[in-house]
Amino acid sequence: MKLLTRTVRNYVLFSALLFSVSTPLFYFSIQWLFVNKIDRELKSHKNEFHELLPLLKTENDINFFSLMNDEFLLKESSYLMQNDSFLMVDIFNSKEEEIHPYRVLRTSVMIQDKPYQLQIQESMVETGELIGAIVAIQVAVIALLLSGFVLINRKLSNTIWHPFYIILDKLKKYQIDRDKSILLPYSSTSEFRDLSVAISQLVNRNAEVFQSQKEFTENAAHELQTPLAICRTKLELLAQTKDLTQEQADLVGSLSDAMDRITRLNRDLLLLFKIENHQFFNIEEIDLKVAITKCLEVYRHKVQEKSLSVKLSLDDASFIKGNTVLVEVLINNIISNALRHSNGGGTVTIESTKSSLTVSNSGDPLGYPEKIFERFHRESRTTLGSGLGLSIVRKICEVAGYEIAYDYFSSTHHFKITFTPAAF
Amino acid sequence: MKILIVEDEREMAKSIVQYLRQESYVCEVAYTSNDAEEKIMLHDYDCILLDITLPDGNGLKILEKLKKERKLEGVIIISAKNSIEDRIQGLNLGADDYLPKPFHLAELGARVSAVIRRKRFEGNNTLKFNEIEVDLLGKVIRVNGKMIDLTRREYDLILFLMSNKNRVVTKNAIAEHLSGDDAEVFDNFDFIYAHMKNLKKKLSAAHCPDYIKTIYALGYKFEA
Numbered sequence: 182m183k184l185l186t187r188t189v190r191n192y193v194l195f196s197a198l199l200f201s202v203s204t205p206l207f208y209f210s211i212q213w214l215f216v217n218k219i220d221r222e223l224k225s226h227k228n229e230f231h232e233l234l235p236l237l238k239t240e241n242d243i244n245f246f247s248l249m250n251d252e253f254l255l256k257e258s259s260y261l262m263q264n265d266s267f268l269m270v271d272i273f274n275s276k277e278e279e280i281h282p283y284r285v286l287r288t289s290v291m292i293q294d295k296p297y298q299l300q301i302q303e304s305m306v307e308t309g310e311l312i313g314a315i316v317a318i319q320v321a322v323i324a325l326l327l328s329g330f331v332l333i334n335r336k337l338s339n340t341i342w343h344p345f346y347i348i349l350d351k352l353k354k355y356q357i358d359r360d361k362s363i364l365l366p367y368s369s370t371s372e373f374r375d376l377s378v379a380i381s382q383l384v385n386r387n388a389e390v391f392q393s394q395k396e397f398t399e400n401a402a403h404e405l406q407t408p409l410a411i412c413r414t415k416l417e418l419l420a421q422t423k424d425l426t427q428e429q430a431d432l433v434g435s436l437s438d439a440m441d442r443i444t445r446l447n448r449d450l451l452l453l454f455k456i457e458n459h460q461f462f463n464i465e466e467i468d469l470k471v472a473i474t475k476c477l478e479v480y481r482h483k484v485q486e487k488s489l490s491v492k493l494s495l496d497d498a499s500f501i502k503g504n505t506v507l508v509e510v511l512i513n514n515i516i517s518n519a520l521r522h523s524n525g526g527g528t529v530t531i532e533s534t535k536s537s538l539t540v541s542n543s544g545d546p547l548g549y550p551e552k553i554f555e556r557f558h559r560e561s562r563t564t565l566g567s568g569l570g571l572s573i574v575r576k577i578c579e580v581a582g583y584e585i586a587y588d589y590f591s592s593t594h595h596f597k598i599t600f601t602p603a604a605f
Numbered sequence: 606m607k608i609l610i611v612e613d614e615r616e617m618a619k620s621i622v623q624y625l626r627q628e629s630y631v632c633e634v635a636y637t638s639n640d641a642e643e644k645i646m647l648h649d650y651d652c653i654l655l656d657i658t659l660p661d662g663n664g665l666k667i668l669e670k671l672k673k674e675r676k677l678e679g680v681i682i683i684s685a686k687n688s689i690e691d692r693i694q695g696l697n698l699g700a701d702d703y704l705p706k707p708f709h710l711a712e713l714g715a716r717v718s719a720v721i722r723r724k725r726f727e728g729n730n731t732l733k734f735n736e737i738e739v740d741l742l743g744k745v746i747r748v749n750g751k752m753i754d755l756t757r758r759e760y761d762l763i764l765f766l767m768s769n770k771n772r773v774v775t776k777n778a779i780a781e782h783l784s785g786d787d788a789e790v791f792d793n794f795d796f797i798y799a800h801m802k803n804l805k806k807k808l809s810a811a812h813c814p815d816y817i818k819t820i821y822a823l824g825y826k827f828e829a
Contacts, residue, residue, distance in 0.1 A: 406685045407614055410707030414620035417710040420773040420823055421627065427821060434822035437777045444707050479785055482758055486796045506689050517789040570789070 185338040189331055196327050200320075208316050215308045216284065220267055223286040226252070226301045227265070230290070237292055254300040261296045262289040272302065281306050344368035348377060355384065357391050358457060399454045405447050413440050442567070449569035452510070456576050461504040469499040469533050469600075476512045477531075480520055487525050494532045501536070501600040503581050511577045514570045515540050515596055521566065522594070530593075541595045553587050606630045606721060609650040611641040611667065612683070613659050621654065624710040625717065627772055638662040642670060652679040652720050654713075657695065658686060668698045679720050683708070709778035715768035732767060734829065736813060739764060748811040758783060759804040762797075766817060766827035775824040801825065 182190075230253065237243050247255050265288040272283045282305040290299045347366045355363050363384045365377040420433050455461070473495060477484075484491055501508070519529045519542035527543040552558040554575040557568040574596075578585045584599040608630050612618040615636065622632040633648075635641035638659045645653070645667070653671070657664030664682070671680060682695040685706040692703045701720050704713060722730060722741065730741040738747045744760055746753050755763070765782050766774055776794045783797070805817060818826045 406706060407617070410685070411614065411616045411620065413707045414617065414624070414710050417773075417775060417778070418620055418623055420775055420820075421624070425773075425820070425823075430820050430823040434775070434824075437775050437823070441777045441781075482783070486799075513789070521789070566789070 184342075185334060189334055192330060193327065196323065196330075200323050204316060204320065207319060208312060211312050211315055212308075215305075215312065219284045219303050219305070219308070220286070223267070223284065223301050223303060224265075227286060227288060227299070230299065230301070234290065234292065239293075243292060243297075252302050254302065255290075255292075256298045256300070258289060258296045258298040260289075261291070262287070262298070269305075270302070274304075282309065341370060344370065344373045345376075348373070348380065352380065357384075357387060358395075361388055395454070395457070398450075399458075402447055402450045402454065405443075406451075409440070409444055409447060413437075413444065416440055446567040446569070449567040449573060453569060453573055453576055456507065456573065456580055459580065461507045461580075463504055464502055465505055466500050467503055467505060467508050469501055469538065470495045470497060472508060472512050473516070473531060473533060473538075476509070476516050479513070480517065483520055484529075487520070487523070487527075489520065489523055489526070490528050492528060492530045494530070496533050496535055499533050499535050503583075503600070507577045507581060511574055511583075511598070512538070514574045515598070518570050518574075519594070519596070536601070537597060537599045539595060539597045541593045543593050545592075546589055547594075550587065550589060554585075606652075607648065607650045608632050608717065609635060609641070609644055609648075609653045611635045611638070611654065611659070611664065612656045613637065614656075620710065621713065624714060624772070628714065628718070628770065630717070638664065638667055641667055645671060645674070645676060649676070650679065651724060652681065652717050654681050654683055654717070655700070657682055657684050657691065665694060665698065668695065668700060672699050678724050681713075681716055681720060683713075709775065709781060711765070711769045711772070711774040711778040712782055714772070715765050715782065718768040732764070734767060734770070734816075737763075737767070737816075739767065748808065748813045751811060753807050753811050755804065755807060756800075758800050759807070762800055762804055763808075763817075763827075766825060770827050770829055773820055773824050773826045777824075779824065 233246070237246060243255055247253060265286060268285045268287065270283050270285045271280045273279075274281045283302045284305055285303075286301045288299050288301075290297050344366050345368075351363055351365060363381060365381055368374050368377065416433060416437055420430075420437075425433070473493075477491065477493075515538070516529075516531065519531075519540045522544055523529055523542040524544060529543075530539075530541040532539040532541075547553060547560055549558065549560070554571050556572045559566065559568045575585060577583070578598060582601055584601065586597045586599075588595045588597070606629070608625060610618050610621050610632055612621065612634065613636050618634045618636070622634060625632055633644060633650075635644050638661050641655075641659075655664050655667060657668075664684075668680065668682075678701065680700040681702040681704055682691075682700045683704050683706060684691055684695075692705075695703050701723075702716050704716060722732065732739040732741060736749045738750075739745075740747070741764075744757075746755055746760060746763065761783055762779065765779065776797055779797050780794055783800075801817070801819075805815065808817075809815060816827050816829070818828050820826060
């Protein structure tokens, strides 16, 4: 749920509750006030009547008075009421031919020593209308307030929250290995300003750490080169020593194997760093068919030795844009991977179209296909690979904007690289 | 045969000298580019191994100087940089070969002997050892004048061993040499054993003495 929806929902709920509680409350309290006021008026009418009382001397006077004053009703009564009583009565109004609500005060008076019941009445029609009008206005005001609130909030979210969404967008796009720093918009809202500053600081700190970590590994790999080279040569010299026993020869042999692996590993790591640092930036048009054929020539003997059958289906006019070195490494790694991992006598299929390259090789399914491009992930430890070949492939695709996908079906591993035209 | 080794890493230089000396080459070492320039002016070398990342200047400058002095033949660049640009630049300036570090000494030995052969025989390029004769241009081998039908791999193998005569060549160096500069080595070493077996069979069928000695777990040695 969006922040705006969440706040507005709460406000609307509260307003609705308030509205439904306050409207009857308001209605009844106003009505009570009016009734109170009418009652006071009725009382004052009664007092006025009492002032008039000495003037009513005969039956005729009384009748005449009743006739003159609509709101006063005098009736002979057999008894004398002790207390005044206020009532709501519906009375038929002969003039408007409607039943109207009336407020009535009943009391007893003694006229010429005879008990009379006096009824003073006041129409409530106007009062009711007034209350209705007041309540309607109040409802309208509350409704306007609410809709205004929603509208203002929506507008505010577009303007006030605008920097927030920009920040969010920038954060989503930020990549620590590609972007050195992050440029966030200036906001007049202090909270967002603080957020921007905090994020920038965090990003800068992380970028620094990342950079120094990267430099460290890179320098370490570079520094390893020379001692590795020395080690390798010294081992070869050790192999030359006179009267080497078989035991010693075994040891030197194992050391040479390990040395080879370290050397390959280091070489691949350095290549990976170079790609990450975008040190291959010359973009040229590359003939995919030529590049593939050239690579296969390198592995011609290997194909024979493993008695593999290589099926080719290459597009004659497939030109891709990329760095020559990187594309060569890419093709070399993807093809050598297929050759390396197919069993003797297996089939490797290389297919190229205008914008894609698919390399497939027969083989058993992988234990962890999702880890196939991960550094140092190897399904078996028996091969002499550095465990970086496919990581390099992925890195090159990432840098060049190609897409790579792995799939396994019909007992065959498939690697498909799509060379998007908007590469680099 | 005089060889100059321009290499700032002393242990590295020492190893190279020690390895090449067994082939009765005379080796001199220069640790700095000034030292190297001085030696180049004073002497003629059959082969110069040039590290192009030197502490007191880029080795490519020495190369330019050699070009000016017309003493270019026989320069092999050895570099830890192994960048394509470096390689192209070096070869464009007239170096004979480019060997990225870390390399196997056997590989270096083979390259040095190739450079020297090219320089000395000027086209008429054969390598002879007793009854074996290697025609480097035709890429064929004759034993007692009779041609032996070898595969390309077997030919590469025997040439590599003969270029490192009397020295143990590790299977690792052989694997890398056979795979070539750009290829990944991705098998175990079984394929070398297979090729070696065939090679030995063909040689003995041609009544060639068994010069190739197997050192188990380590490699082979072409023993004179």
